[in-house]
Amino acid sequence: MRAARALLPNLADYRTARRTWRGDLLAGLTVGVVALPLALGFGVSSGAGAEAGLVTAIVAGLVAAVFGGSNVQVSGPTGAMVVVLGPIVAAHGVGAVALVSVAAGVIVIAAGVLRLGRLVSFIPWPVIEGFTLGIAVIIFLQQVPLLTSPHGAPSGTRSSNAAIAAIQSIASADWRYLAWSVGAVAVVAAAMLLAPRVHRSLPGSLIGIVLVAVAASLLSAPLATIGALPATLPAPALPRMDAATLVSLAAPALTVAALAAIESLLSARVAASLADTGPYDPDRELVGQGLASVASGLFGGMPATGAIARTAVNIRSGGRSRLASITHAVVLLSIVLFAAGPVGRIPLAALAGVLMVTATRMVHAGTVRTIMRSTRADAVAFVATAIVTVSVDLIVAVIIGVACAGVFALRGLARSTGVHREPLTGPAAAGDEHIAVIRIDGPLFFAAADRVYETVTGLTGVSVVVLRMSKLELVDATGARVLTDIVTALERRGVTVLIKGVQPGHEELFRTVGVLGSLRHQNHLFDDLDSAIVHARSHVHRAALS
Structure with missing residues (x-):
């Protein structure tokens, strides 16, 4: 109520x-x-x-x-x-x-x-400004038929597109x-x-x-x-x-x-x-x-x-x-x-004169320059929205503008996902070259999943991989599924996978999607890096003895 x-x-x-x-x-x-x-x-x-x-x-x-x-x-x-x-x-x-x-x-x-x-x-702001620019252009062009003759262009020949209708009106002008x-x-x-x-x-x-x-x-x-x-x-x-x-x-x-x-x-x-x-x-x-x-x-x-x-x-x-x-x-x-x-x-x-001046005032040159000089993503979204507004439809323009901005934003976010191989902690030991410590940080979601998979599964000459998860931020279902596929692919090749530092907020998702279940043994899940490296070295040592 x-x-x-x-x-x-x-x-x-x-x-x-x-x-x-x-x-x-x-x-x-x-x-x-x-x-x-x-x-x-x-x-x-x-x-x-x-x-x-x-x-x-x-x-x-x-x-x-x-x-x-x-x-x-x-x-x-x-x-x-x-x-x-x-x-x-x-x-x-x-x-x-x-x-x-x-x-x-x-x-x-x-x-x-x-x-x-x-x-x-x-x-996004560039989409709003592109939308406004497109509207201003259409409002201005819509007045042209009112200026060319008492009735504008013949109704049977006038296009519903403002730009084409303006050209038609000028062609048949009185x-x-x-x-x-x-x-x-x-x-x-x-x-x-x-x-x-x-x-x-x-x-x-x-x-x-x-x-x-x-x-x-x-x-x-x-x-x-x-x-x-x-x-x-x-x-x-x-x-x-x-x-x-x-x-x-x-x-x-x-x-x-x-x-x-x-x-x-x-x-x-x-x-x-x-x-x-x-x-x-x-x-x-x-x-x-x-x-x-x-x-x-x-x-x-x-x-x-x-x-x-x-x-x-x-x-x-x-x-x-x-x-x-x-x-x-x-x-x-x-x-x-x-x-x-x-x-x-x-x-x-x-x-018509009132609306033409109003349309002109809707566009601020300083705003246009600012957007065009900001980032390529914002400039593309701005231009695309303005062009589609004039040539197609306002709502389609907003959808395309938001989509453009979204694609660039996702690409930038995906690039912030880090996959780094780190040196082992503590004094060096024999066989350390067969252990890879991989830190995955930033967001792990659908746009970055393939790159992470290819990077980690592309490792060669290793028998143990330690996946560090403590710096992982956003994870979606696709990201969790890729981790499952990474563990499965490496284990299939005989590479032991250890996971360190699963955050509490990710644990339920990892359990549901199968990340934790794909590990060879439940003891392969660790809270601290030193314990994981000790365990990894024991695996390498046993492999060398055999």
Whole structure:
């Protein structure tokens, strides 16, 4: 019962709000203004529409703020989710988005209940950065069709791959329209770059959008706009579903759920390091984000995740409690209720400009240089993740990136396994050249097992081998089995094997797998090296007499 209560909201969530409420309200207002163009842009870019982006920012933002595991996380539509949703919309239509959102939300809730929140810590930093770089490239390329003509490339010929779709759009571009749209992007980019230099609190994206919207209206520019938006939230309803649809959307839902979990947990972890806002609960964060996606889907929105950019703005603006994230959702709701008309007249090219600048800011040249100059393993994982993200799929990219990092890590760990022949202790005796003392140290696991086997069984000219185990660290079943095979192979050749220094933590495994049972005699197991060498010399002496 206590574990279940830990995943639910409680009064302690708002313990600091009594003294931080002014800063929280101001931060919520700031984040709401920043989130508006992003919500609209991500909605349009995903293919679900600007309304879906706004609904997601409002509904999911509110639910995640109340139920999530972070005090400062701001949730809503994100670039990474847009990248995943684009192919889903292309293959199954816009109607599939709400159903995928609900299904993915249920999966994420289950992951939180099963306490899987800590698994994100197994994703290496270079993989995360490669993933981010790939997403940034895709977000940038996804805007190209919005700039080339009012409708982009013909829908029947446009590829689901962002890079190919961008090339197709340029090939069929309306060059007169392109000139207007590029000009709109330039105005938005200039506003986003210059506004913070005037004052850090100025919302450059919103200023740029307003300038473009006003100029387009005065100049009768042919720029396509968002279009009419409803002046209220849609009524909640269950998405239409049947068995066939659920089966066809099962894989996309799993992909969306995995992405939502990964991105939200990474964002919450980063947020916890930006300021003293209290710890975050990864399992509760999964439950909260899952509920947010379910709620968003019921209102016709998109799957939601924690948004690190908006979360960072929240913290920098003074947000210290959940009140800030809740305020952000209320601000967006107020815009829908009272300013839907003006918002609908925003040119799509202006939103494309916002997302292009956002994508560019996601990539930090210093971080890329650091990773590329670190180790070859990290550089390979980073590059592979980025390339696969752009060319194949986000989740596949993370899997391949983690696999690359894992392979290099295992290779490095395997190289740390030592197999050393040591001199015998005490005064030299006749026949010592026929005794080999082999010290095995470090980890003995599947990746190092063959090398250890070949090294030890390759000994020649010896009649007794003493295996020193006191420095052995990690041992898995494969490592224990290789020790059994070593003893068996040497004994088969007439070489007596003595084992010294089996650690208590390894004894049960050695007994179960057969290491100890493979010894010729139970007296061939020793606690100290001197006794083992005395016994080895007695074997050599007896062999010489015979």
